[in-house]
Amino acid sequence: MTYVLGVSAFYHDSAAALILNGEIISAAQEERFTRKKHDSSFPINAIKFLLKDNKIELSSIDYIVFYEKPFLKFERLLETYLAFAPSGFKSFKMAIPIWLREKLFQKKFILDKLKENFSDINKKTDIYFSEHHLSHAASAFYPSPFQEAIILTADGVGEWTTTSIALGKNNSIEILDEINFPHSLGLLYSAFTYYTGFEVNGGEYKLMGLAPYGNPIYKDIILKHLIEVREDGSFKLNMKYFNYATGLTMTNNNFDELFGNKPRKKDSKIEKFHMDIASSIQSVTEDIILKIVRSLKKKYKIDNLCLAGGVALNCVANGKIIKEKIFKDVWIQPAAGDAGGSIGAALAFWHLELKKDRKAKDNQDSMKGSYLGTKYSNDEANKELDRIGAVYEKYNYEEMIDIVAKEISKGKSAGWFQGKMEFGPRALGARSIIADPRDENMQKNLNLKIKFRESFRPFAPAILKEKVQEWFDFKLTSPYMLVVANILDEKKIKFSDKSYEGLEKLKEKRSVIPAVTHVDYSARIQTVDKNTNYKFYDLIKKFEHITNCPILVNTSFNVRDEPIVNTVEDAFKCFMSTDLDLLVIENSILKKEEQFK
Amino acid sequence: MEQILNFIQFLAKKKKYWLIPIFVFIALFGGIIILSKGSVLAPFIYSVF
Known part of the structure; x- marks a missing residue:
């Protein structure tokens, strides 16, 4: 009996997941307990639920795995601030205290939190760290019904990576290619979410829902000025128009001038302009994803595709991948955002560190319908x-x-x-x-x-x-x-x-x-x-x-x-x-x- | 302190030597920086940090 606890926290959608001998048995997001949407705090309530639900104590947990590597992330922050200096001081001043107080000492922070809440914590209990996109890739591949698949992960940013390509085979995951910060499809979409007056990291669904009301008349402008897309779908953003690398907004004045309007204020009227903007960025996103997916099929000639990362929640793009029949079958992690990183971290540890075998079930994933949370008789x-x-x-x-x-x-x-x-x-x-x-x-x-x-x-x-x-x-x-x-x-x-x-x-x-x-x-x-x-x-x-x-x-x-x-x-x-x-x-x-x- | 040394070792291992003095400088003046209040999230930005 080996229990592995996966944890994702500190950015958005904190969650905890429990696997027993490689089987996902429970998982929950902290927001459901604290009633704070996208809660980023350490998921102590979710962990308490997992233990209670499975009638075990914390001391029964054999391994605790965090879904990303804080040192790598801090390295990215330092390098980014250096590259953009002297601009970005405001953001630097906000970020560094948080890091020097808490985030750099995440191992200690997590152990302290567990000690505060559980008296039976093992003295030997250690925290292991996965990598952000490896956690996403593991959450997409290991529960999938495939023995072999190409894995595409795309989100805002993890440590450095914003997009990754990996090969999943049996119990292994091999990272094949990556795109690094600040070039990010997730952040591009979030920039437009911000610009159209919706909340970043939460309002992306609204932008996607708004897109069919408009026409993609700004698509050419986006492709000409904001992003360079290559034939294989890899891309590079023109940072002249974005402020997120070291600023406190997603876009800047250059962006406003390019489209001829200031960002919409929350709760102000949604105009045709915003619908056309939504339609344009949705269309660009779909084109990029389809280009990537087509090139993956051409290059690796593997039948199955797995998707995870926040961008994989773009169900319109997912629908187009399926409709085009580029891959024989496609499986998408239902908790494709950071919450799912907790499942991925635990499974990556089980299969990659502990080197445990994996046998995919034909036509059946192992997410149990994603019904993994609280229940009442x-x-x-x-x-x-x-x-x-x-x-x-x-x-x-x-x-x-x-x-x-x-x-x-x-x-x-x-x-x-x-x-x-x-x-x-x-x-x-x-x-x-x-x-x-x-x-x-x-x-x-x-x-x-x-x-x-x-x-x-x-x-x-x-x-x-x-x-x-x-x-x-x-x-x-x-x-x-x-x-x-x-x-x-x-x-x-x-x-x-x-x-x-x-x-x-x-x-x-x-x-x-x-x-x-x-x-x-x-x-x-x-x-x-x-x-x-x-x-x-x-x-x-x-x-x-x-x-x-x-x-x-x-x-x-x-x-x-x-x-x-x-x-x-x-x-x-x-x-x-x-x-x-x-x-x-x-x-x-x-x-x-x-x-x- | 242990974590700070760990991070320096991490940078050395990755051969990112130029980041070490910068990090040491930040860590030394960390007390001052920590005293200034940092909020967890900026209001209009994806949580890149």
Whole structure:
């Protein structure tokens, strides 16, 4: 019995993951416990959960592995400040104290944190360090269903690396190529996220969602001035336009002059300009990724591709990789961002340091549907509901499924809290808000009355795995909602003669499932498999039985700027503060109107 | 202190000798720098540090 604990922390999306004899058994993000979105603090609550969930003490852990190397990162910082000196003093003044106080002494810091919280820490307990992109690569390859694959990782920046190519074979990972800071596809996308007024490292989804409302009219300017892209997809940014290397903003005045506007202020109106900018950078990003992927296939002639790193959360680009059929099969780590680095660090240690064998399962990854987090039994959930004074009805499983499916088919929306919480940014039917996709007002209602977020943002369809080809131009599976595909022509609704521009496009009913059809007819699909989430599967099946539609709207169970709910109490609070009609926790159902009696 | 020496050894091992005096200078004046408050994250930037 060998336990390896992987930890990612201190930048964004802190998380901890536990593997037992090479098997991923639990994982959780710290934000879910602290209720602070993208929490970067040491994941002590996540670690406590992992230990409790598996009924072990900290002393049972054999190895603790941190997901990156702080010394390498500090070396990059020193060299960057030197290269850009004397500019960058403000950033230097902010960064150095943090490093000299904490980050350079990460080993001690982590051990101290563990000692503060666990009395049984082993005197021999040591901390091991993986590398940032190796952790990403390991998180993409080791849980994948492939024995051999090319691994592409791309994000903002790790230590030095921003993009890496590796070969995964059996239990080994060999890094083949890298692109280093400051040249970064993730930071390029984040620069545009900043410029269009969204929050860096969190608002990238919004930029991607905004792109279909615009036209890529700035694409040529981006390619001419901001980035040089070579035939193999490798690239170099023109740092004349960016400020992130040593400044405190992502872009600078040169960037503003190039596009003729200042960055949009948060909460100010989104204009057509911003939509065109979003469309342009999305198109450039897709082109670069496709160029890289094509050249990898040509160069290495390997059938399978694994993806991780924040850029791998760009599901529109992922969809294009799959649609082009460049690789026979593609697998993307569901927690592709830094949280997933905790899984990768632990697995890299297991296979590369401890040299343990690996046998991939055909057609089945080892992420367990990404359901790796907290869970409640029916009794535990009801006890919690009693404690917080909620009014609820208990049902047996079949009754619960029946009632929820019927209510959803009548246009009700529900908070769906079932089984183990998801690991990663997507809600996959364990901590989800669900609704009827056929309702043409549902997107607007969910965005404005329940999620309290921008009206333009699309919702995703969760569809029975075996039905996906009947509804979408997509022949594979997408269990982690990381791929975008178009709805089939026969499900589209022909446009009226009136043509809409920008956000007005939302007014047009585009398909028979308008709540999950984006303005360009695309949808971020989740294929639901009975083997990984039978409850969600049964619910959709029942909904199909009533409506002939094997699809539900699935969006994360949270409101704007909050993490996905973790506990029964979080779910109840979210339920009560929104216009949700129902809350379904295991087999118990809460109705909104009953709570006020 | 041990970690500071470790970092110097790390730079030496990587043959990045020119960074050693710079780091020593920063470490020596670290007390002054540490006294000035550094915030964990700048508000509008990806967390590159």
